[in-house]
Amino acid sequence: MSGFEPRLATYIAARMPQAAEVAVHDLTRISGGASRETYRFRLTWREEGQGRERRLILRRDPPASLIDTERRIEFEAYRAFAGSAVPVPQMLWLEEADEALDHPFFIAEEIAGFQASPALLFAPPYVSTLAELGERKWTILGEIAKADAAALGLTQIMAPVAADACWDRELSYWEKVLDDDAAEPLPITRAAIRWLRANPPPPAQKVGVVHGDFRTGNFLYDEAGGIHGVLDWEMCHLGDPLEDLGWSFNPVWSFGQGLAGGLLSREEAIAIWERASGLQADPAALHWWELFNCVKGQAIWISSARVFLDGGNREPITVYPPWALQNAQDRATLQVMGRL
Numbered sequence: 001m002s003g004f005e006p007r008l009a010t011y012i013a014a015r016m017p018q019a020a021e022v023a024v025h026d027l028t029r030i031s032g033g034a035s036r037e038t039y040r041f042r043l044t045w046r047e048e049g050q051g052r053e054r055r056l057i058l059r060r061d062p063p064a065s066l067i068d069t070e071r072r073i074e075f076e077a078y079r080a081f082a083g084s085a086v087p088v089p090q091m092l093w094l095e096e097a098d099e100a101l102d103h104p105f106f107i108a109e110e111i112a113g114f115q116a117s118p119a120l121l122f123a124p125p126y127v128s129t130l131a132e133l134g135e136r137k138w139t140i141l142g143e144i145a146k147a148d149a150a151a152l153g154l155t156q157i158m159a160p161v162a163a164d165a166c167w168d169r170e171l172s173y174w175e176k177v178l179d180d181d182a183a184e185p186l187p188i189t190r191a192a193i194r195w196l197r198a199n200p201p202p203p204a205q206k207v208g209v210v211h212g213d214f215r216t217g218n219f220l221y222d223e224a225g226g227i228h229g230v231l232d233w234e235m236c237h238l239g240d241p242l243e244d245l246g247w248s249f250n251p252v253w254s255f256g257q258g259l260a261g262g263l264l265s266r267e268e269a270i271a272i273w274e275r276a277s278g279l280q281a282d283p284a285a286l287h288w289w290e291l292f293n294c295v296k297g298q299a300i301w302i303s304s305a306r307v308f309l310d311g312g313n314r315e316p317i318t319v320y321p322p323w324a325l326q327n328a329q330d331r332a333t334l335q336v337m338g339r340l
Contacts, residue, residue: 004101005041008058011100012043012107015093019045019052027058036071036234037062040110055112057089060105070234072096073157075106077209077236080152085143087229111229114220118255121216121262125223132225134263135272140227141214141248142276145241149209158238164203166240171196171292174299181299181306188330189298192291192337201288204240205279212236214244215253216261245273245281246289250297251332252325287336294333301326 005024013022027041039058044051061071075094082088090109098104120126121133149155161169175193178186212235220229248261248269255262260269270281305322334340 007101008041009043011095012093013045016045019047021046036060055110056092057108057110058105059108060101061103071104071106073236074234076154076157077211077233078108080154080209081144081147081230084147086140086147087227088233089229089231111220114222114228116217116220116231118217118253118262121221122255122257126221129223129225130263133221133227134261134269136225136227137216137219137261137263138248138269138272139276140219140230141211141244142273142279144211144214144244145208145273145277145279147209149207149238152209154209155238158236161207161238162203163205163207163240166204166207166243167196167201167288167292170239170243171295174292174296177299177303178295181303183302183305183309186298186302188333189295192295192333195337196288196292196295199288201240201242201285202282204242206241207238208241210237210239210241210243212244212247214248215250216255216263217253240289241277241279242281242286242289243293245270246286246291247293247296249290250293251335252297252328291333291336294329294336298326298329298333301329 005027008027009022009024012024013019016022022043022045025042025044027039030038030040036059039060041056041058042053043056044053046052059071059074072094075091078088078091082090089111092107092109094106095101096104115126121130126133149158171193178189211230211233213232214230218230218232219227220231221227249266253261257263260266263269264272270286273279274281301322305326308322331340
């Protein structure tokens with residue numbers, strides 16, 4: 001990262017006029033994440049004669065991304081939930097121009113000392129607290145669903161949608177991703193799309209905040225089943241809260257455990273979400289959103305493969321999702337359709 005640290009320090013120093021001797025140390029790329037490059041670093045400076053230090057996170061746009069997202073929406077979604085029942089890291093600075101670090105980015109606090117990897121969950125010490133973690137996970141998702149998007153200021157930056165149009169907007173968007181990026185026929189996914197269009201869900205109970213990628217693996221957890229940070233809001237939008245619930249039930253996120261998110265039975269998770277959100281998970285509507293999320297998942301893996309095939313981004317993270325998940329997502333789609 002030679003040369004990167006001084007540029008980052010210069011940028012931060014310009015935003016901390018009260019600080020002197022601003023320096024960036026130990027800048028390290030965090031593996032994973034194909035829609036943003038993520039780095040952690042240590043910031044030091046002097047202020048009022050005292051040496052100070054803070055651990056921060058940099059999220060920067062890559063040359064080409066697995067999914068097209070709007071960095072301001074992600075930044076503002078984090079800020080909207082600060083201090084709420086939904087734990088999020090503190091946002092500091094958003095930069096939408098390329099000059100400072102070659103690509104747009106934002107900087108946030110690091111929530112240190114916790115885990116995110118699903119791979120650690122199913123062995124000691126974490127495996128004994130999966131029920132508590134599941135309770136916390138779907139309670140937080142219910143809090144997101146319950147949130148007032150207008151009061152949070154998110155209706156000012158996110159595209160509006162009518163309650164009876166949520167399903168069509170999302171399905172049309174991800175169907176176009178498949179149309180544009182697929183390198184081979186996708187008969188299972190196309191069959192799912194035909195069924196979804198022939199059997200639309202009822203209008204959303206409310207148009208609310210949809211995280212867009214709320215799953216095991218996108219939050220920071222501890223050994224007691226606590227969650228200390230909900231991450232990866234880059235697909236956040238306004239829509240039907242059942243979309244988030246359905247994504248959390250995508251079988252690819254069960255990690256071979258036969259449980260929702262690898263944590264709880266589907267029925268337990270629904271009951272927790274309903275209590276926290278004050279909404280009802282109508283079985284037919286939820287089934288529609290679960291199948292939709294299989295289509296969405298496949299579109300994400302296919303678009304990742306397209307980025308790699310076209311040479312826009314040759315990072316291993318862009319080719320790993322389609323290699324690891326495309327067949328699994330087909331099987332998940334068949335499972336949700338009752339055809340497996």
